Amino acid sequence: MANDFDESSSNEESSQGLSWWYSADPMSQNKEIKTARRIRRISLADRLLTHPGRLSILYFCVLIALVTLLLLLPFSTHDWVFTNFPVAFFTAVSALSTCGIPVVNTAEYWSMFGQVVILFSIQFGGLGVMTFASIVALGVSRRLKVSQRMLTASELGTTKLSEIKSVLTVVLGTSIIAEVVTFTLLLPELFRVNRGQIGRTLWQALFYAVSAYNNTGFTPDATGLHVNRWGVGLPILISAFVGTLGFPVVLNIVQSVRRRLSPKRWTLHTKLTLVTTGILVLTSLAWFLLVEWGNVALFPADDPGMKLRRALSAAVMPRSAGFDISWVPEVTPETKVFMSLLMFIGAGSSSTAGGIRVTTFAVIILICGASFTGHRDVVVFRRRIPRRIQMTAVSVTTACFALVIVGATSLMFVTGCDFVDAVFEACSAFSLGGYSVGVASAGNPSSMFILAGEMIVGRLGPLTIAYAISRPMAPEPIRYPQENIIVG
Template identity: 65%
Template sequence: MNDDFDENIGNARESHGLSWWVSDRYQRRADNTPRRHRHQTLSDRLLAHPGRLTIAYFADLIVIVTLVLLLPISSRQEGSTDMPTAFFTAVSALSTCGIPVVNMAEHWTIFGQAVILVSIQLGGLGVMTFSSIIALFISRRLNVTQRLLTASELGTTKLSEIKAVLQVVAISTFCIEAFTMLALFPGLFNLNNHHVGRTLWEALFYAVSSYNNTGFTPDATGLHVQSWAVGLPVLVAAFIGTLGYPVILNLTRCARRRDRPRKWSLNTKLTLVTTFALVGLNLVWFLIAEWNNASVFAQANPSDKLRGALSAAVMPRSSGFDLSWVGEVSDPTKVVMSAMMFIGGGSSSTAGGIRVTTFAVLMLICRAAFTGRSSVTVFRRRLPERTLITAVSVTIACFALVFCSAIALMIVTGRNLTDTLFEACSAFSLGGYTLGVASPDNPVTLFILAAAMIVGRLGPMTIAYAINRPHPSEPINYPPENIVVG
């Protein structure tokens, strides 16, 4: 019956061109039919509002993980972990940020590290994606509202593809992590003096943490990435994780069909071009600004400097491995890194930030304004006005959050704006790098950054959904009038 009332072009023959009449008659008959209202349960109300389900799911996970980390079995220290540290670590893991405030190897037991690893995996799969998978297992189907929001996050416009997309997302995630783990094993095996058990654990932890762009590492410092055998797989996995599920799925489908790059979707083209441009710009800046910095490249040969520059070009956008050099860079480099973290990775990816496509749209708006064009175009496609409004709104709201968080950290800690802005951008963009602004000795800093992480994980998606959901048209069309801008 549903196909008979489908008025798309592909169903025109089956409906004999009368679907509009039949569906209208059916709708009037349905409206006149008395309906039996049943009492809605809490689960019904949550499934009817995916945004609320996402927040509830995320909040429940934070509570559960915090309580588990408070258990004495999770900590190597005598007694249990203090509440602010456990809460901050839970939020940092679930948001895939990974800012450490305690030494991972010395503070957390294997059980505690396993809890953090599972939290990273749940956060990396995506709050909305994982909640949709749960809904599939519960009801074996998704309602229309849930499908629409999930379609927006996963980059597909066909509601019938949602179940298949969710399966591909889960399968691709585990496959990429498995390949990364296999690639990491030989290098870690040599570094761990051929200790099989420790190597397997570190390979698994690094694989999950790198693809999900989380700064947590089993040794708390990430110094293993100084080895090419370990650093290169981590670098590649982190880069793939920043592209986003829509890009990975589109590239996979085009490769299967052997399509040329011009057949790629506009989202894929814009994401790849902007990502490579940002990585290249960051790489050139770091090589020029920090090449002679003895604190960063102490007694390093050109090969080690290139590895460090590649790590600095890719990791700050959302990964946060190897914290040893971050505090030694110059203030201009900290500002550049803050900007890169604020931009973040691709849409619907494990990265955070305002997303590279949002930044690309802002640049395209500026180009159109400076060249006097009335429309914003790229790759022979015109961007709709709603996309432009969304990009500007998301950027302004997120910048206000980061700025307020930086000012709050300045007041609480007395640190300069460069350091607090760096820390706020790292928390919001889920970058994982830290300059030591957050400390268990000052719990207020932990709560400020935790709030920035939560908004960074949910905020851009929530703002974009609020802007793009259907709204009733304004009852009055007011006359236009220009104002002076600039």
């Protein structure tokens, strides 16, 4: 069996340089014959499991079709009417992608059945396309294929394939615990808000708990987020913030606390995520306090404490969850551009939010810093970032920027809106931010389909789609000589 894991000349052709997980017996003729027979009888499920990216897209598309069908039914609405297809489709995509941009009032238009469908859609979307697809694979095959485990390792931020199953369990457990804690904290204040109506209180607490942790802007009542009541606004704010950090960061912090390790022992990913997130939140807080201090739509009260609460909510929510969107159309164009940048950056990797991710943004800034200072290596916290990570960050940022520009230009064509509003709406849809300035409307199906496409790509992620459609890399037999060009 030693030959099964070496890189000898007899094994390298079949392993393609991946003998660290490849298992074969090139000396056994019978095994080759049996393997060939199994390949001929491969089932559709096996084919999907060997292409996890395609499985994720299929899973997401099936869920969109199912939720859209349920929302089209008359008993999904208060008035028992058939919902037109663009509205049902857009709402399904918005919920499953955890974006939360509404085109109809959730509490007034959808019945209890329709709201339950939306709530389940938010939960399944928040678990992550790759995460839930891996759980499906576990249930079907009782084990993960190697290719499935490799992509899931990348999605969840772990590098050890043996940890995937336990990580998936912890992901589910973490989500449930966070939602249960948020639900419990919301009960007392919502009970007072609803004047003792137990049923309404329980439903709103559950909906807010799921929607907050999964960073979705849907709300169970017509008033939106009770930002003026700190007993409701603070648990939602904390839950949404934790959801933006990403599972790898939460897991690393929990493991460090259990092992009593100092923050110095945290992974580089955790440090970079927390530092970048902190800088973005503080910058956003300062922006809203300085630029929008006199905006009565955002700060209707003169109480400095209440203004600080609203500024803190406005600083955290644009990167993830679009709660309380009533004030957004009233901000200055400069603030809309600033919020578009925040939404484009988004939250942490493998989190319930979207965007290019804060670590991607941090790597881009570090690359620029190294280039401007003449350093060859990109270094942060005494750790060198591999060149592969740098190229991935640049590629993802470029592709996502192009997607946002194409979406914004398309919105300008079909709606006639100005460039700032179009970019704002495109960034919100792509980053799953959930904020809206009213560009998309039920009366303009084209705008809804454009934004739905942005949400789908934002939820699946450029890397997942690239994995689904890419072919195995062919070896390069020739490396051509390099030659410099003039750039800049």
